[in-house]
Amino acid sequence: MKDFLSRFNLTLIICSYLALVFTLYDQLHAIILLIGLGAASWRLGHYFGKVPLLNIIMLAIVSIICAVFTVLLLYKQGLFNILIHLVFLGFSLKFLELRSVRDVYFFVNTGLVLIALFFIFNTSIYSAFIATLLILLLLSVLLSLHAQALLKSEFVKLLLKSCVISLPLAILLFLVMPRLPTLWKMPIQKQATTGLSDSVTPGEIANLSRSSALAFRATFTAMPPIESERYWRALTLDSFDGRTWSQSGTLKAQEMEAKRGVGQRFSANNASDNVNNDYELIIEPHYNYWIPVLDYAKTPQQLVSLSDYSLRSDKPIITRKGFTISSLSSVQPSPLTTFELQQYTQLPESTNPKTDNWISENLNNGVSRENLLTQLLTGFTQRFTYTLQPPLLAEQQVDDFLFNRQAGFCVHYASSYLYVARKLGFPARMVTGYLGGQWQASEGFFTVRQYDAHAWVEIWKNDAWQRVDPTAYVAPERVESGLEQSLTDSNEFLADEYFSLQRWQSVPLLDTLRARLAQLDYLWARYVVNFDNQKQQKLLQRWLNLIPWLNIAYSVLAVMGIIFIALLLSIFKPWQKIKFAPEDVIYNRLQQHYKNRYGERGIRKTGQSISDYCKQLSQNEALNSTLFNKFASCYNNIKYAPQADKISYRKNIKQLKTIYQLLRKTRGG
Numbered sequence: 001m002k003d004f005l006s007r008f009n010l011t012l013i014i015c016s017y018l019a020l021v022f023t024l025y026d027q028l029h030a031i032i033l034l035i036g037l038g039a040a041s042w043r044l045g046h047y048f049g050k051v052p053l054l055n056i057i058m059l060a061i062v063s064i065i066c067a068v069f070t071v072l073l074l075y076k077q078g079l080f081n082i083l084i085h086l087v088f089l090g091f092s093l094k095f096l097e098l099r100s101v102r103d104v105y106f107f108v109n110t111g112l113v114l115i116a117l118f119f120i121f122n123t124s125i126y127s128a129f130i131a132t133l134l135i136l137l138l139l140s141v142l143l144s145l146h147a148q149a150l151l152k153s154e155f156v157k158l159l160l161k162s163c164v165i166s167l168p169l170a171i172l173l174f175l176v177m178p179r180l181p182t183l184w185k186m187p188i189q190k191q192a193t194t195g196l197s198d199s200v201t202p203g204e205i206a207n208l209s210r211s212s213a214l215a216f217r218a219t220f221t222a223m224p225p226i227e228s229e230r231y232w233r234a235l236t237l238d239s240f241d242g243r244t245w246s247q248s249g250t251l252k253a254q255e256m257e258a259k260r261g262v263g264q265r266f267s268a269n270n271a272s273d274n275v276n277n278d279y280e281l282i283i284e285p286h287y288n289y290w291i292p293v294l295d296y297a298k299t300p301q302q303l304v305s306l307s308d309y310s311l312r313s314d315k316p317i318i319t320r321k322g323f324t325i326s327s328l329s330s331v332q333p334s335p336l337t338t339f340e341l342q343q344y345t346q347l348p349e350s351t352n353p354k355t356d357n358w359i360s361e362n363l364n365n366g367v368s369r370e371n372l373l374t375q376l377l378t379g380f381t382q383r384f385t386y387t388l389q390p391p392l393l394a395e396q397q398v399d400d401f402l403f404n405r406q407a408g409f410c411v412h413y414a415s416s417y418l419y420v421a422r423k424l425g426f427p428a429r430m431v432t433g434y435l436g437g438q439w440q441a442s443e444g445f446f447t448v449r450q451y452d453a454h455a456w457v458e459i460w461k462n463d464a465w466q467r468v469d470p471t472a473y474v475a476p477e478r479v480e481s482g483l484e485q486s487l488t489d490s491n492e493f494l495a496d497e498y499f500s501l502q503r504w505q506s507v508p509l510l511d512t513l514r515a516r517l518a519q520l521d522y523l524w525a526r527y528v529v530n531f532d533n534q535k536q537q538k539l540l541q542r543w544l545n546l547i548p549w550l551n552i553a554y555s556v557l558a559v560m561g562i563i564f565i566a567l568l569l570s571i572f573k574p575w576q577k578i579k580f581a582p583e584d585v586i587y588n589r590l591q592q593h594y595k596n597r598y599g600e601r602g603i604r605k606t607g608q609s610i611s612d613y614c615k616q617l618s619q620n621e622a623l624n625s626t627l628f629n630k631f632a633s634c635y636n637n638i639k640y641a642p643q644a645d646k647i648s649y650r651k652n653i654k655q656l657k658t659i660y661q662l663l664r665k666t667r668g669g
Contacts, residue, residue, distance in 0.1 A: 005047070005098065005104075006144075008144055009104075009141070009144050009145060010044075010047055012137065012140050012141045012144050013095070013098070013104070013107070013141055014040070014044065015137060016108075016111060016134070016137040016138050016140075016141055017040055017091075017092075017095055017111075018040075019133075019134055019137060020091070020111055020114055020115070020134060021033065021036065021037065023118055023130060023131075023134065024088065024114060024117075024118055026121075027084065027117075027118070027121055028084075028085060028088060029073065029074065029085060031073065032070060032073075032085050032088060032089065035066060035089065035092065036088060036089065036091070036092035037092075039092040039093055039095060039096040040092060040095055040096075042054075042096055043095050043096050043098065053096075053097075053099070054096065054097075059093070059096070059097055062093065063089075063093055066089050066093070067086060067089065070082060070085050070086055070089060084117055087110065087113055087114060087117065088114060090110055091107065091110040091111060091114060094106055094107045094110060095107060101145055104141065104142070104145060105142070107141075108138045108139075108141055108142055111134070111138045112135065112138060115131050115134050115135060115138075118131060119131065120319065121285075121318065121319065123319050123320045123525070123529045124320075124521055124524070124525075125520055125521045125524035125525075126521070128524065128528075135163075136159065136160075136163065139159060139162070139163070140155075140159055143155065143158065143159055143162075154646075174531075175536070175539065176536075176540070178533075196234050196235055196286075196288075196290070196432050196433070196453060197235075198235055198237075198246060198247050198252075198255075199237070199244050199245065199246035199247070200237055200244065200245045200246075200411055200415075200430070200432060200455065201243060201244045201245075201411075202390070202393060202397060202401070202408065202409070202411045202412045202415050211449075211450040211451060212449050212450065212451060213284070213449060213450045214284050214447065214448075214449055214450075215283075215284060215286075215292070215434060215448045215449055215450050215452065215453075216232075216281055216282060216283040216284060216292060216434075216448050217281070217282045217445050217446065217447055217448070217522055217525070217526075218279050218280070218281055218282075218437065218445060218446045218448065219279060219280045219443075219444060219445040219446075219526070220277055220278070220279045220444075220446075221277065221278040221279065222277045222278070223277075224277070224279075224446065225277075225294065227436045227437075227479070228472075228479045229294075230294065230435065230436050230437055230446070231294065231295060231431075231433065231435055231454070231456065231467065231469075232292035232293065232294060232433045232434040232435070232437075232448065233292065233293060233294075233295060233309065233310055233431050233433045234290045234291070234292045234310060234432060234433040234434070235247070235290055235310065235431070235432045235433065236251060236306075236308035236310060236429055236430070236431050236432075236458075237429065237430040237431075237432065238251065238308075238343055238344060238429040238430070239343075239346065240346065240347060240348065240418075240419070240422075241348060242348040242351035242397075243395075243397060245415060245418075245430050248343055250307075250339075250343065251306065251307075251308065254306045254307060255289065255306070255312065257304070276327045276328060276329035277326075277327045278324065278325070278326050278327070279294075279324075279325055279327065280322060280323070280324050280325075280526075281293075281322065281323045281324075281325060282320060282321070282322045282522075282525045282526060282529075282530060283317055283320065283321050283322075283323070284317075284320060285317055285318050285319055285320065285321075286317055287316050287317065287318055288316060288317065289312045289313050289314075289315075289316055289317070290310065290311070290312060290313075291303060291310075291311040291312065291313060291317075291323060291325075292433050292434055292448070293310070293311050293325055293327075294325075294327050295309060295467070296309050296327070296328045296330070296331045297309070297311055297325050297326065297327060297328065298325070298326040298327075298328055299311060300323060300324065300325065300326075302314075302323070303323065308429070308431075309331070311325075319529075320525055320529045320530070321530075322525075322526070322529075322530035322532070333463070333464055333465060335463065336427060336460060340427070341427055344422070344427035344428060344429055344460065345422050345425060345426070345427055345428075346422070347419065347422050347423060351396060351397075351398075352396050352397070352398040352399040352419065353396070353399065354396070354399040354402070354403050355398050355399050355402060355403075355416075355419065355420065355423070356423065358402075359372065359420065359423050359424065362375070363424075369424040369425065369426070372420070372424060373417070373420065373421060373424065373426075376416075376417060376420055377417070377468075377470060377473045378473070380413060380470055380473040380474040381473045381474060383406055384406045384407065384408075384413075384474045385406065385407045385474070386407075386408075386409070386471070386474050386475035386478065387407050387408065387409065388409060390405070390407055390408040390409055390412060391405050391407065393405065393412075397415070398415065398416050398419045398420075401415075401416055402416055410454050410455045410456070410470075410471045410478075411455045413470035413471050413473075413474060414430055414455040414456055414457050414469075414470055414471070415430070415455075416470070417457050417468065417470040418430055418457050421457065421459055426459050426460065426461070427459070427460035428457055428458065428459040428460065429457070429458050430455055430456075430457060430458075431455070431456055431457070431458055431467075432453070432454070432455045433453075433454060434448050434452040434453055434454055435452055435454035435456075435478075435479065436448070436452055436479075437452060440515065440518060440519060440522070443519050443522055443523065445522055447518060447522075454471070456468065456469040456470075456471070457469070457470065581639075582653045583635055583638045583639060583653060583656055586635075586653075586656050586657055586660050587610065587635060589660065590631070590660055590663070591603075591604050591613075593663075593664060594617055594620075598620050601616075601619075601620055602617065602620070604616075610631075610632045610635050610636065611632045611636070613632075614628035614629065614631060614632040615628070621666075621667065623666075624663060624666060627659055627662055627663055627666075628663070630659050631656065631659045631660065631663065634652060634655055634656045634659060635656060637652060638652045638653065638656065
């Protein structure tokens with residue numbers, strides 16, 4: 001059976017299919033991808049006559065087998081994930097089935113659904129640009145079915161014109177269409193490749209700090225805090241097994257309540273209304289529940305606060321998400337219970353004998369507990385170095401770090417200080433999050449990246465939690481100026497990301513490019529991605545406030561009338577003169593010529609076909625009857641026969657014009 005698709009049609013379809021596969025491969029299972037590519041290969045083989053198309057029965061059997069296999073393969077990953085893969089399979093199998101224009105319509109519409117699903121997991125402006133190109137490619141498939149005679153330049157022009165015309169309607173729908181809640185629970189399809197964890201072993205955050213991936217952005221309504229005060233707390237780790245710091249059962253229980261949306265609102269909300277600053281966070285997907293905030297945060301309605309002053313969302317952050325946070329200048333903490341005192345001083349037995357002996361000797365020599373902690377911090381400033389490439393520690397980590405290696409990253413210093421503090425009887429805990437952030441002056445926001453990840457200590461003194469950052473003693477420039485400044489004398493900063501624009505901030509041109517791209521992506525995230533129900537209601541309310549309530553109905557009717565009139569004008573274009581096709585112009589000239597020559601004998605009768613009219617003229621000029629027949633045949637061929645391309649059409653017009661000129665020059669009567 002001859003394929004109804006031209007080479008140009010099939011090329012566009014294959015390009016659109018492969019582009020969608022390449023775009024979605026990160027969300028699709030490898031086996032399902034292979035099945036889809038196999039279907040596409042079979043369809044391509046049919047075009048070149050190598051394999052037959054599957055009949056309807058075989059195609060139905062293949063579809064059922066693939067659907068059942070997909071459900072069995074992915075049933076543990078949730079309904080939504082299964083649906084995504086089934087849509088992709090339908091897209092691939094429809095490509096295999098293409099037999100008519102209707103099938104191509106279905107193929108294109110399924111592709112548009114897949115692009116919408118792509119936006120669920122990718123919301124950056126770069127993803128939007130890719131999705132726009134995919135939409136143009138799919139629309140070009142439809143256009144190619146009905147505009148095969150167009151030149152390539154005219155084809156592209158018509159495609160872009162159609163998209164530009166529909167753009168205002170798309171923007172209007174984006175602004176006014178209701179934001180409906182999701183009908184299913186969004187799955188956590190993958191674990192975060194970069195991001196904080198609920199357990200930390202010295203060296204892990206050092207690996208994280210090799211990444212320039214964006215963590216979040218923050219915009220302040222008032223003067224932002226200085227660099228050394230921008231500690232973004234995310235997780236508190238209060239349990240130690242001798243090697244790894246993790247969350248205790250109490251905090252894990254609070255985490256579980258937060259995930260169910262039933263957690264309590266702890267003491268940060270019990271403080272007086274001493275709001276110090278408001279800021280808006282736009283958080284990148286990290287597939288966890290924690291929200292990075294400054295000390296201390298007033299809990300928004302959509303979040304839950306834990307007893308350690310950290311905030312949690314009841315849903316994992318799997319797409320870009322915006323939150324407005326109020327920062328409190330202070331809180332009044334509740335006294336620690338006996339259980340909490342025990343939890344925050346808990347240590348395993350005899351894991352670091354050298355450190356234990358050092359503590360005992362100093363206490364026996366009359367050194368106070370506070371002075372011993374100060375002595376430890378002073379030692380950090382004298383003999384220790386700050387590095388992203390710390391040596392591996394022995395099993396007795398604190399001993400090996402304090403007495404042998406003496407080189408490490410923030411977790412090494414926080415872990416060692418925390419161990420000594422607990423050994424001295426001070427309740428203490430580790431806090432992980434981010435420190436600092438890069439100021440973007442063009443739009444007035446901070447960009448916090450994964451290499452800003454940090455760990456510090458909170459110690460209970462004078463009935464309050466007090467922050468102690470041991471890193472500030474060994475590398476004060478890390479706290480005051482950021483990670484890059486603290487590593488200016490080494491090549492450790494983003495050593496694994498040679499082509500990252502963050503690495504080349506010292507090059508003015510690349511730094512300007514980086515800043516412009518960051519600004520553009522921020523504006524997209526803040527005003528488009530973060531355009532939620534609340535912001536939509538405020539916008540619509542603002543619009544309605546501009547119009548008296550009595551005139552709202554008239555305004556709606558007026559807008560509808562304007563849209564209707566604009567559509568009529570765009571269709572009929574009354575300002576343009578009626579344009580005849582070139583063949584009709586030549587035909588009209590022929591009629592006018594013979595009307596002038598023969599009077600009533602040269603006038604075409606109403607409803608008379610061109611063939612009959614040319615026979616009528618042959619009666620006046622019998623010698624030109626052959627030319628008249630050629631004129632009628634050429635006109636009918638141009639008007640009613642399909643044209644292969646624009647070049648053939650122009651060639652036929654030229655032939656018709658030549659016949660007309662010969663008839664004018666000769667008088668065959």
